[in-house]
Amino acid sequence: xxxxxxxxxxxxxxxxxxxxxxxxxDVPEDFVDTVDDMMELxxxxxxxxxxxxxxxxxxxxxxxxxxLLGEAIPWETDPEEMRSRPFYRLMGxxxxxxxxxxxxxxYVLEETVRRVYETFGVRPIALGCHRDNAGGERFWLRxxxxxxxxxxxxxxYYLRYxxxxxxxxxxxxxxD
Numbered sequence: 001x002x003x004x005x006x007x008x009x010x011x012x013x014x015x016x017x018x019x020x021x022x023x024x025x026d027v028p029e030d031f032v033d034t035v036d037d038m039m040e041l042x043x044x045x046x047x048x049x050x051x052x053x054x055x056x057x058x059x060x061x062x063x064x065x066x067x068l069l070g071e072a073i074p075w076e077t078d079p080e081e082m083r084s085r086p087f088y089r090l091m092g093x094x095x096x097x098x099x100x101x102x103x104x105x106x107y108v109l110e111e112t113v114r115r116v117y118e119t120f121g122v123r124p125i126a127l128g129c130h131r132d133n134a135g136g137e138r139f140w141l142r143x144x145x146x147x148x149x150x151x152x153x154x155x156x157y158y159l160r161y162x163x164x165x166x167x168x169x170x171x172x173x174x175x176d
Contacts, residue, residue, distance in 0.1 A: 005059050005060065006057060006058070006059050006104060006107055006108065006111075007057075007058045007059075008055040008056070008057060008058075008067075008108065008111060008112065008115070009055060009056050009058060010053070010054065010055060010056070011035075011038065011039060011042060011054040011055060011056045011066055011068075012056075015056045015063055016035065016036075016039055018056070018062070018063040019035045019039075019056050019063045019066050020035050020036070021063070022035065022063065022064060022065060022066070022094060022095070022096045023096045023097045023098065024094050024096070024097065025097065026097050027094060027097075028130075030130055030132075030154065031129075031130045031132075031133045031136065032092055032093065032094045033091070033092045035066050035094070037092070038054060038066055038068045038091065038092040039054070041054075041068060041070075041091050041092070042054040042068060045070050045071070050070050050071040050073070051070060051071040051088075051116075051119075051120040051121075052068070052069055052070025052071050052088060052116060052120070053068075053069060053070070053112065053115060053116055053119070054066065054067070054068040054069075054070070055067050055068075055108075055112060057095065057104070057108050059099065059104070064095060064096040064098075064099045064104070065093070065094055065095040065096060065099065065104070065105075065108060066092065066093070066094055067090075067092065067093045067094075067108055067109070067112050068090070068091040068092045068093070069088055069089075069090050069091070069112050069113065069116050069125070070088060070089060070091060071086070071088060071089075071120075072086070072087045072088055072089035072126060073089075075152065077150065077151065077152035077157075078126065078150070078157075079126070079148045079149075079150040079157050079159065080150075081159070082124065082126055082159065085123075085124070086123050087123045087124040087125065087126055088116060088123050088124070088125045088126070089125070089126050089127065090125055090126070090127035091127075093105075093108075093109065095108070105139060106142075106143060109143055110143075113125065117162070122162045123162070124159060124160065124161045124162065125145075125159070125160045126157055126158070126159050126160075127140065127145065127157070127158050128152050128153075128155030128156065128157055128158075129155060129156055129158055130154050130155055130156075131151075131154050131155070131156050132154070137156075137158075140158045141158075143160070144160045145158035145159060145160040146158065146159055146160070
C-alpha cells in the first residue's frame, strides 16, 4: 500500500461513527481501548489543554484506524525513569484487520509522531501493551520502543526515546 493513499484527520464527532466500524474483531478490548474510549480521552485532553493529537486514519475514503498520542499525565505506575520528565503517552492505536501487515501501521505511527513532535516538541513516548499481545510487542520493538519491567495492570510499559542529535564531527585543522 502506498503511503499517499493514507491520510490522517482529527477524530471528531463527524467521523466517529465511521471509526466505530473499524473491523477489530480479532483484537480484544483488553489489548486496545474502543474508539469510544479513545474519543473520551480526546475530549478530556482538549478540555484540559493537554498536548497531543487523535487521528482517524483514512484510506480510499474509509476510516481504517485510530491513533491517540498525547501529553502524559503522571501515573503511579509510570516507569521510574519517566517520572522526572515530560513525555507523551500513546493511549491507543487500532487498525482495521484488513490493513494490518501492509506497512500502514508503521506509516501511521511515524507520521503521528512526526506531527506531534513538529507541533508540540520532542519528548520520549511511553505506551502500555497487554502482556499477552505478542503481535503488538513485535510491532513496538520493531519501531524503536524498548520493553521495561514496569506494569500497569496487565499492560507492560514500552518506551521510545527521541533520536539523539549528534554534533558535527570535528575534522581538525587543515595540515599545511
